[in-house]
Amino acid sequence: MTEKAAKKEEDASALKEKLSSLPAVDKLLLHPKVEDLADKYSKKAVKRAVREAISITRERLLSDDEEVEISEPSMISLIEDWLLVSHKTALRPVINATGIVLHTNLGRAPLGRDVLENVIRIAGGYSNLEFDLEKGERGSRYDHIAKLINEITTAESSIIVNNNAAAVLLVANTLANGKEVIVSRGELVEIGGAFRIPDVIEKSGAMLKEVGTTNRTRLSDYESAIGPETGMILKVHTSNYKIVGFTEDVPASDLVKLANKQKIPVMEDLGSGCLVDLSRFGLPREPTVIETVKSGVDVVTFSGDKLLGGGQAGFILGKEDTIKKVRQNPLNRALRIDKFTLAAAEATLLMYRDVEVALKKIPALSMITMPYDKTQMRVKRIVRKINSVPHPGFDVVSADDFSQPGGGSFPTADIPTRVVLIFPIEIGPEKLEERMRAQDPPIIARIAQERVIIDPRTITESDIPNLTDGILKAMEAI
Known part of the structure; x- marks a missing residue:
């Protein structure tokens, strides 16, 4: 037998051993943490999640994924992730950072x-x-x-x-x-x-x-x-x-x-x-x-x-x-x-x-009539927070801009506002905006002149921590 053939046989044997070490469905279902998940969701949903976790792990093994783990904690983590994603509603809250107050696509008022x-x-x-x-x-x-x-x-x-x-x-x-x-x-x-x-x-x-x-x-x-x-x-x-x-x-x-x-x-x-x-x-x-x-x-x-x-x-x-x-x-x-x-x-x-x-x-009226000074204060907080963490490849500054009432109202109105500008140095702004939309909650922003624009007029005070954390995570993911 040649060295190449021997290596191939050894790899096949190792793969077979790994596949055989995958836990059985019934065994995972009896794990205390999995039983707790069944109480939270349902036995039917958890049983499907267990099968999906085993299937995902098997596929990763067959594709020679060297980072795949077969440990009990990793399997339970997969089960939890699958349940979380599968039970997430399609209609979700988002952070409206567009500055368009009555944004029709984001639910208006x-x-x-x-x-x-x-x-x-x-x-x-x-x-x-x-x-x-x-x-x-x-x-x-x-x-x-x-x-x-x-x-x-x-x-x-x-x-x-x-x-x-x-x-x-x-x-x-x-x-x-x-x-x-x-x-x-x-x-x-x-x-x-x-x-x-x-x-x-x-x-x-x-x-x-x-x-x-x-x-x-x-x-x-x-x-x-x-x-x-x-x-x-x-x-x-x-x-x-x-x-x-x-x-x-x-x-x-x-x-x-x-x-x-x-x-x-x-x-x-x-x-x-x-x-x-x-x-x-x-x-x-x-x-x-x-x-x-x-x-x-x-x-x-x-x-x-x-x-x-x-x-x-x-x-x-x-x-x-x-x-x-x-x-x-x-x-x-x-x-x-x-x-x-x-x-x-x-x-x-x-x-x-x-x-x-x-x-x-009334939030819509409060946002539309928000004074420029208030948007300026919010922008300072947002820029300070983002710039407190190193983010090479991105410049974050502030500038003057205009918000829009939206919703088919005041078609000629431009409302003076202060905004955050994010300049991605090595990638296009579309990639950053895409990653921002992938956050939880998703962040919806505007793109203009090769920069991502964050308008605080449509961002609530309670949104700001999630906004800054989401932007930083989006930067890290690129």
Whole structure:
């Protein structure tokens, strides 16, 4: 036998011995630590984890992995790791370091502590969702919040559905099914995910009738379009874009005067739905819900998880007789809110009884109005912490930049902020950003001009330790 053949036979024998030393499934299942895992997860899950751990180890042995261990502690560690990964939910909390406050892909408005506590309080048991405690009979889920909405917005009546697209769909179906909806060409909005106002109107059973041009629409355009087939006039606030220059549009109050003569309802979709005038914080002037209600339109719709700062919902409010028709539409049943949304909406709206409380305690508003000085202080803390640990190959500095409100609101707004800039010297910023996303919790940042940007505006105080630790771990992994 040649030396090469002898070596091959020796290696095969050693591999066979290692494979035979792999513990049996039943033996591992009887280990005290594994039994504890079965109590935590389930016997079925742990049994699968044991088999997976043995299979992974076997594959590593067959691939000549010299670092593989077959000891009991290493096997149990593999079992624990597999269980941890397999039981991790797909929907996970992340650290939003983009500076985009109402980041649609990251869930838009984060909820405040008071709101979360109310959701847990209501969702953790039974509630009077559709039960009238005074009369001892069935009630309406909408009654719990309607008075509060009406109080804050000055509307006569209101209802909530599961999102603003649903709100527009429901109102159009109620008021203009089989009829025409008149809308300016300059207001044919497309929202995220390629959902367009014309498509929503079409699905409602109404027919869209466009008037004017992209940049100029006059009252006479609406007047000429009104006919026997007109179901309603729709005004859409272009909250996610602006048309500037040679422009003209028609105020809602003028549309109301025109429509009242013809006994035609007017609806305005506000989109982002601002309840507070934020222009005193340097943001562009946006029409508020109260101003829109006072313009006299029959119905107003807007989102709950944008500038309102609550959970996803579509608010519908306006004239009593109009909202009554909307409530009675059978389609409303398919679009109605659940108790989680209702609990979040009520707790959020309660804070609007005092605007200063809302600005302080609603996270989205607090972030949008956060002063530059506060972002500067946070950046100093973050840079100091990261630079306290050696990280060759990376330069970490601070600079001025701009945050964005996001969520299809304030399209022209740039909010001055201070940011952390990370320059990877030897690799591209994409690699560092990828490693940051792999942390627990994942860190979502921006990349611009070959650098990773960390904006503290959307980072909470409790996020900072995980943020700095995650960035340092991401640097070490490269």
